Amino acid sequence: MVSSQDQGPSMTGFSHYRTAFWAIATREVLRFVHQRERFIAALVRPLVWLLVFAAGFRAALGLSITPPYQTYITYETYIVPGLCGMILLFNGMQSSLSLVYDREMGSMRLLLTAPLPRWFLLFSKLCGATFIGILQCYAFLGIAAVFGITLPPLGYVAVFPALLLAGLMLGALGLALSSFIKQLENFAGVMNFVIFPMFFLSSALYPLWKMAESSELLHDICAANPFTYAVELIRFALYQQMNLAAFAWTSLAMICFLALAMWGYDPSRSKSS
Amino acid sequence: MTLQVSNLSFSYGPKQALKDVNLSVEQGQFAALLGPNGAGKSTFFALLTRLLTAKSGEITVAGYDLSASPQAALAQMGIVFQKPTLDLDLSVRQNLSYFAALHGLSGKLANRRIDAALDRLNMVERSGEKVRALNGGHRRRTELARALIHNPSVLLLDEPTVGLDAESRKDITDHVHSLACSGMTVLWATHLTDEIQMTDQLVLLHQGQILQDGMAKDLCDGLDLQTWFLAKTKAPA
Numbered sequence: 001m002v003s004s005q006d007q008g009p010s011m012t013g014f015s016h017y018r019t020a021f022w023a024i025a026t027r028e029v030l031r032f033v034h035q036r037e038r039f040i041a042a043l044v045r046p047l048v049w050l051l052v053f054a055a056g057f058r059a060a061l062g063l064s065i066t067p068p069y070q071t072y073i074t075y076e077t078y079i080v081p082g083l084c085g086m087i088l089l090f091n092g093m094q095s096s097l098s099l100v101y102d103r104e105m106g107s108m109r110l111l112l113t114a115p116l117p118r119w120f121l122l123f124s125k126l127c128g129a130t131f132i133g134i135l136q137c138y139a140f141l142g143i144a145a146v147f148g149i150t151l152p153p154l155g156y157v158a159v160f161p162a163l164l165l166a167g168l169m170l171g172a173l174g175l176a177l178s179s180f181i182k183q184l185e186n187f188a189g190v191m192n193f194v195i196f197p198m199f200f201l202s203s204a205l206y207p208l209w210k211m212a213e214s215s216e217l218l219h220d221i222c223a224a225n226p227f228t229y230a231v232e233l234i235r236f237a238l239y240q241q242m243n244l245a246a247f248a249w250t251s252l253a254m255i256c257f258l259a260l261a262m263w264g265y266d267p268s269r270s271k272s273s
Numbered sequence: 274m275t276l277q278v279s280n281l282s283f284s285y286g287p288k289q290a291l292k293d294v295n296l297s298v299e300q301g302q303f304a305a306l307l308g309p310n311g312a313g314k315s316t317f318f319a320l321l322t323r324l325l326t327a328k329s330g331e332i333t334v335a336g337y338d339l340s341a342s343p344q345a346a347l348a349q350m351g352i353v354f355q356k357p358t359l360d361l362d363l364s365v366r367q368n369l370s371y372f373a374a375l376h377g378l379s380g381k382l383a384n385r386r387i388d389a390a391l392d393r394l395n396m397v398e399r400s401g402e403k404v405r406a407l408n409g410g411h412r413r414r415t416e417l418a419r420a421l422i423h424n425p426s427v428l429l430l431d432e433p434t435v436g437l438d439a440e441s442r443k444d445i446t447d448h449v450h451s452l453a454c455s456g457m458t459v460l461w462a463t464h465l466t467d468e469i470q471m472t473d474q475l476v477l478l479h480q481g482q483i484l485q486d487g488m489a490k491d492l493c494d495g496l497d498l499q500t501w502f503l504a505k506t507k508a509p510a
Contacts, residue, residue: 016377023374027360034362106356113322114375115348267326 020116021124028128031098042090042136043143046083050144054079066207068239076149081235082204084137084159085227088167091133093195096174099125100181112265119262126175126258130167137163155238162237166230169250172257179264202228203235226253275300275458276427281330283316290316291481294330298460298474300426303453305469305489306462308478309506314462315355317478318431321460322352335426348376351420355431355462357412361405365396365415368404369422376423383422390418394448410441417445427458434468442468466498479506 032038054076069077102108111121141156177190199205201218202225212219222228229249236243278296282289291313298304308314319325321332323343332339337346359368366387373383391397394414404412413433420428430449434442446468453459461468469475475489484505485492493501 013377015379019374019377019379023371027363027371030363030367031360106354107358107360109322109324109352109354109356110358110372111375112324113347113350113352115344115377116375117344267323 017116017120020114020121021127024111024121024124025128025131028095028125029132032132038094039136039139042087042094043139045090046086046140047143049083049086050076050079050149051147066209068236068241068243074149076144077151078207079205080141080144080149080151081238082202082231083140084163084234085166085170085202085204085231086199087136087140088130088133088163088170088230089195089198089227091129091136091167092170092172092174093177093190094174095125095129095132095171096178096181096190099175099178100183103178104183112267118265118267122175122261122265123258126168126171129174130164130171133167133171134160134163151238152240154240158240159234159237162233165247165250165254166234169226169230169254169257172254172261175261176257176264179261198225198227201225202231204228204231226250229253275335276304276460277331277333278321279331279333281317281320281327281332283320283325283327283330285316289481291320291327294478294481294483296476296483296486298427298458300458301453301456302474303450303459303461303470303472304474304476306460306476306478307464307466307469307502308462309464312464312478312506313481314464314478315431316481318355318429318462321429322350323347348423349426351423351425351428353413353416353420353428353430353433355433355435357416359404359412359415359419362403364401364403365391365407366400368415369400369419372419373422378423386422386424387418390421393421394418409437410444413437413441413445417448421452425457427460428452429460431462432464433461434463434465466502469498477502477505 057075099108102111111125112118114121138156141151145151173194177194181190201222203211203222204227208219208222208228211222226249229246230253232243233246233250236246276296276298278294281291281294283291294317296304306314306317316325320327321334321339323339323346326340332346334346335349337349339346360371363371369387369390370383373379373387378386387400388397391400394417396411396414396418399407399411399415404415407415417430417433420430428449433449434445437445442465449459449461450470450473463469469489471488471490471493473489475485475487475492476483477485477492489498496504
């Protein structure tokens with residue numbers, strides 16, 4: 001018998017990892033390109049919130065000056081980072097849905113039997129999905145600018161790493177969920193129990209201090225929600241500021257969700273004895 | 274031995290799917306894993322391909338222990354799954370390129386291997402077509418071509434002819450037999466006896482246990498294979 005330790009890049013080679021990473025990520029993008037409806041739906045959803053919901057709410061909700069803003073802002077401006085977060089959240093869940101679909105249809109087997117560590121294969125898939133989410137965010141920011149909701153020019157550049165981290169965190173959540181959801185039919189539950197609570201119990205639509213005025217409990221829940229920190233990370237980055245607490249919490253949540261996903265996809269966790 | 278399985282057992286909760294399975298397949302041998310539906314063939318394949326892992330038993334592929342060196346062992350395997358695993362919206366070549374990249378092949382080397390694999394399966398003229406446009410037989414041939422790109426030592430096929438017409442079944446069965454003749458080790462799971470030749474190694478799996486293992490011509494002892502199979506699997510194991 002051959003005795004070998006073949007877990008690391010030393011045996012299979014760095015170029016193998018690079019080639020596989022590129023192929024997996026490109027395939028995710030290609031799949032997205034083939035689904036034009038998904039791209040349109042991904043843009044229509046936040047645009048409806050921005051152009052309809054926010055317009056209606058503008059009169060009802062007064063916003064005082066809080067960091068990172070240095071002046072009074074319109075409600076539309078306030079919810080732009082939250083809607084970027086919403087795009088990434090939906091994108092993460094969409095990629096989770098496609099993972100469950102892949103597993104039911106069998107195509108996930110091809111990926112999981114590739115001669116590379118499973119964590120690397122799943123991480124490559126996660127990166128591809130995150131890249132798609134970032135593309136959608138930039139398309140959304142572009143359309144928002146056309147409608148007059150603009151941000152500091154350098155903010156569009158500075159927000160990239162924030163979108164990347166937030167996208168990876170939410171994608172990792174989707175990955176973790178997909179390892180526990182066994183059937184496509186169960187996915188509706190994700191909408192009710194993950195997406196909506198995460199989005200509404202966050203600072204995406206209203207600042208936390210505003211939430212505290214109505215309920216301390218709700219405020220505390222919002223403050224514990226990792227999505228809140230993803231949104232705040234994006235919000236500060238758009239104004240070229242670093243929110244260290246948001247960065248730390250988003251990173252921590254990403255690591256936890258990734259660890260959960262890797263545990264969920266561990267073949268030895270199957271119901272065996 | 275190119276493929277060696279020792280004392281392999283697996284349970285889904287309280288339900289035992291495989292019990293103390295032992296199997297050896299030598300290089301260049303076509304081994305047919307014959308069993309009725311529910312015998313445990315797909316579970317066995319999931320364990321061989323590390324989609325599942327068992328707490329007891331050992332699997333060795335081309336000298337590599339699957340649990341100690343999973344990547345090295347997987348690199349030696351070509352796999353055709355029971356369920357189709359092609360991306361319908363990509364072309365045949367794109368599907369093969371994706372697989373080649375997963376095995377670390379890119380550029381000219383990958384193209385050469387893909388061309389050779391397509392040529393072997395008479396699929397060259399279809400390489401630009403989207404998989405969605407192919408019939409079942411061509412899809413299966415594409416999957417077989419894909420499984421050969423990285424020159425595996427062991428080819429695993431889990432009921433690869435399910436849903437195909439008689440001609441496509443015969444084409445694929447004959448082709449895989451010819452691969453074994455050229456030195457590749459083949460494990461072919463099936464419940465169809467007409468896919469097995471008398472010179473094949475025949476492994477009968479029933480209710481999670483191996484009932485018989487030997488050369489088909491020796492086991493049948495003059496009996497028609499179908500009759501033998503039905504007689505062996507009629508009584509409880």
